[in-house]
Amino acid sequence: MKRSFWENLVVGAIILVLFQTVVDDVASLAEWPWSIRRILLYLGFLFDLFFTIEFLVRLYLAYVNGEAKEYFFRGYGWIDLIASIPLLLFSSGPVIYGLLAGGVPVFGLGRSLNLLKTVKIVRVTRILRVLRLLKVVRQLKQTNSVMAQRHVGKIATSVLTTCILVFSVGSFLLQSISGTSFEQMYWDSVDSTSDALSKTSPTDLISTVQTVARVLPSLLKVKVEGKDIFLRYDSYYLATRFGPYDYFYDQRGSIELYFDYRPLTRLQAEQSLLVFLIVVSVLLVLLLYYAPHFAITVTDPLYVMLKGFKEPSYNLEVKIPPHLKEDEVFRLAEQYNEEYLPLKQRNLSMGEGETSDLKWEAVSELFKKG
Amino acid sequence: MTPEVDKAKLFLERLLSNPMLQGYTPLQREEQILQLFSTHASQLAPLLTSAEFFPGKSWTTLLPILIQALFELTDRDLWVTFEPFLQSDLSLSFLSFLTKQAVPEAQIRAQLIALLKDILQSPEGRRVSTGPLTAIQQGGCFRYIDEIFERKSYIHFEITKVQRLRMSKEEIKGILALTLLLKSAYVLYSSEGMHTYTDRIAGVIQGPFAEKVIRALQKRISLLPIAMIESAIHSNMSFGENRFIEATARLASIFASRYRTFRAGLKVDRGADSPDKSWFSVARKNHKFYGFDLKMLDELYMIAAEMGW
Structure with missing residues (x-):
């Protein structure tokens, strides 16, 4: 079936957004300059907006046609939903909002329980972008068989959605209950540093800050009463390499502390890339190995038999691989080969059930054209 | 030629060019169209007898016109192949082996063309x-x-060894071709009413009738060795009931049946066996019904399987 312009546009956008997601993660891992990463963030937002609009339009059109339920549950509308609106609301939306609000550091703005939860959700929901691969899967035509396409699509959808959701929710829950995670250690070090420096006497503050900075690479900058007393990098480096969400800001009395947030970003980028690789690998295995296997062992023999039942002159036998001859499908095929085809041939020879290969629909076309 | 036949030809030309008939020979296409006339008469009749096509005609008067036009179109296409085949392409070098003397090939070829025209x-x-x-x-x-x-x-x-045709395989191919060509000559001597679909079964004719046909054909194509005529006519007999029939007759019987529904360039669906292998496999199971030689079918099946035909 020929795809519409809209479908082609959506598939193109999915491929691009997946590319953007991978590049975004690589950019975090390789600590690319902020100017490049900012462009990637804007692109991510535009894609999320595009897919949110696409989902709402599809849902509206389905609703108008009275097929909303069909679209949502059988037409993979639920994938469209969780791969669009949550991303816009919890991932790219807040980030872009922060950037548009004059570079207000959404993450560096301050520390509160709600903000930390948002930070985690934002990172975790990014993984949902990988779900969009499933939208490409349903566009793929692995075989001519509707059954094989639906079967492989069902397996791909259930396996990959489970993988992604288990990873997303699982990692969130595990981090919440575990006290020894890298993230917990990071926040513990931030807390203890802030506490220690806030209790240090002003005379010992500079030497204490320098001691702490040697053992805590994430300490970026310390300010007392608006004056810098420690700077790990020069201003140019900070301006070009750090974005608003690359650092964490804490204030204890007159002391202002800035911590490098990028180690946590890198960890999450690693996890995100790993999930992406797992999803792509599973998908490739399903498409290149399982789909042909399903076709050979199930739909191909069924197709041959169906054609043999329908078309009087079709008399090809089903090929039965010796190692699969005990499968129910091939046992049926054996009956077809051994009993049905010879009987059909005999009937045809006696002039029974003989029809022309010319379909009446094709013949009637001649009359329509005059 | 009447204007109605010409008009019918125009319509039939369009039918014959239908992609569904691609890969069929002229006679096979003709059979398909006749089948269409038979199964879709109730739909075709009102359309073809309308003012737009053949006004004033009834289906019973129109059908013979359509059939005549169809036969003429088929003959035109058929003789494009068979005229040169019978006049030169068919090697008759094996005839001198069978007769042990030189044969007038040109006269034989002329007799064969005339015979085929009569059959058709x-x-x-x-x-x-x-x-x-x-x-x-x-x-x-x-x-x-x-x-x-x-x-x-x-x-x-x-x-x-059994038929004692100790000659090259090219000459055997010639014998097989001639056997196939003369196979249906029995219809010239059969009485009305005996024709049923059983022509697709090898045992369509019995021994006494076969002998009568052979004698008649011997008079008609007198220059052709009798062994050749026997091979052709015996190919219509059942091997199950007549174990003596020639190997070439048995082969012709099988191949005539196989090629009745053969379609060139048929796309083999994934999951299906090749066309020849499938056909021989089915024929093995039906060998008694068709009167085929099972051992021959076994060997042909093995060849088809090994060659992927």
Whole structure:
């Protein structure tokens, strides 16, 4: 079936957004300059907006046609939903909002329980972008068989959605209950540093800050009463390499502390890339190995038999691989080969059930054209 | 030629160019169209007898016109192949082996052309000639002779030792072609009413009738060795009931049946066996019904399986 312009546009956008997601993660891992990463963030937002609009339009059109339920549950509308609106609301939306609000550091703005939860959700929901691969899967035509396409699509959808959701929710829950995670250690070090420096006497503050900075690479900058007393990098480096969400800001009395947030970003980028690789690998295995296997062992023999039942002159036998001859499908095929085809041939020879290969629909076309 | 036949030809030309008929020989296409007339008469009749096509005609008066036009179109296409085949392409070098003397090839060729034209005069003759002539025209059966000579197994033994045709495989191909060509000649001597679909079964004629046909044909194509006529007419008899029939007759019987529904360039669906292998496999199970030689079918099946035909 020929795809519409809209479908082609959506598939193109999915491929691009997946590319953007991978590049975004690589950019975090390789600590690319902020100017490049900012462009990637804007692109991510535009894609999320595009897919949110696409989902709402599809849902509206389905609703108008009275097929909303069909679209949502059988037409993979639920994938469209969780791969669009949550991303816009919890991932790219807040980030872009922060950037548009004059570079207000959404993450560096301050520390509160709600903000930390948002930070985690934002990172975790990014993984949902990988779900969009499933939208490409349903566009793929692995075989001519509707059954094989639906079967492989069902397996791909259930396996990959489970993988992604288990990873997303699982990692969130595990981090919440575990006290020894890298993230917990990071926040513990931030807390203890802030506490220690806030209790240090002003005379010992500079030497204490320098001691702490040697053992805590994430300490970026310390300010007392608006004056810098420690700077790990020069201003140019900070301006070009750090974005608003690359650092964490804490204030204890007159002391202002800035911590490098990028180690946590890198960890999450690693996890995100790993999930992406797992999803792509599973998908490739399903498409290149399982789909042909399903076709050979199930739909191909069924197709041959169906054609043999329908078309009087079709008399090809089903090929039965010796190692699969005990499968129910091939046992049926054996009956077809051994009993049905010879009987059909005999009937045809006696002039029974003989029809022309010319379909009446094709013949009637001649009359329509005059 | 009447204007109605011309008009019918225009309509039929469009029908014959339908992609569904691609890969069929002229006689096979003719059979398909006749089948269409038969199964869709109730739909075709009101359309074709309308003012736009053949006004004032009834279906019963129009059908003979359509059939005549169809036969003329088929003959036009058929003789494009068979005229040069009978006049020069068919090698008759084996005839001198059979007669042990020189034969007037040109006269034989003329007699064969005249005979085939006579056979194709009647609808029955055309119908029973579809399989044998398609086998010759498509030529696929001749590649089996190459393999038979390569393997030197049952069929080779039957041809060379039992039938004593100790000649090259090219000459055997010639004998097979001529056997197929003359196979349906029995219709010239059969009485009205005996024609049923049983022509597709090898045992369509019995011994006494076969002998009568052979004698009649011997008079008609007097220059042709009797062994050749016997091979052709015996190919319509059941091997189950007549174990003496020649190997070439048995082969012609099988190939005529196989090529009746053969379609060149047929796309083999994934999951299906190849066309020849499938056909021989089904024929093995039906060998008693068709009167085929099971051992020959076994060998042909093995060849088809190994060659992927």
